[in-house]
Amino acid sequence: MYETLVQEAFDNNVVVEERYMSKRNKGLYGDNVIWINKNLETLVERTCVIAEELYHHYFTIGDITELSVIQNLKQEHFARRRAAKRLVTLEGLVEAYKNYCYSKYEIAEYLRVTEPFLEMSIKYYHEKYGREVRVDDKHVLFLDPLGVFEDIK
Structure with a gap:
């Protein structure tokens, strides 16, 4: 990048x-x-x-x-x-979770950003969207605490 x-x-x-x-x-x-x-x-x-x-x-x-x-x-x-x-896109955060990255260290490494940059990005999204945001028709990204919910229908 x-x-x-x-x-x-x-x-x-x-x-x-x-x-x-x-x-x-x-x-x-x-x-x-x-x-x-x-x-x-x-x-x-x-x-x-x-x-x-x-x-x-x-x-x-x-x-x-x-x-x-x-x-x-x-x-x-x-x-x-x-x-x-x-x-650090919302889709990128979901992809990190789908690839078994759960800690901020793992997510930052997956997205190829620093942990402080990841934390700043998550804080920005939290301020913009609140506690959660729907990323697509199947995934909800929780920003506090960080996590992904996959809606399987």
Whole structure:
């Protein structure tokens, strides 16, 4: 997935560079450049970061690094939610359960995201849909606690 996102960036005239940054910065976006922190240890971490930074490219206006400004915080959360919807779909969560992934660690590994990213995604879906959401005609995804109900008729 990382390579797909790098190609998407390239196709949208965005340069992706890996460079050493402070540990508090996993990635940054500005002026058609995405910087990924070289200190990130796994490709999975890089994938989560580049997904979010791509959505900053698509939707963020101006410098939003000062997160005490409410408008900046809203743009930050918007990019994170879009990345969550892209990498952790409702269907993907159901597929993980159908493939015997029950712990957050197993689900994150199956979906190729970090556990914190998975948790952020689940929290987003919980805020959007409440405790449960029907994913298709056969599956209900419970978000608190996390689980899947398969309606066999």
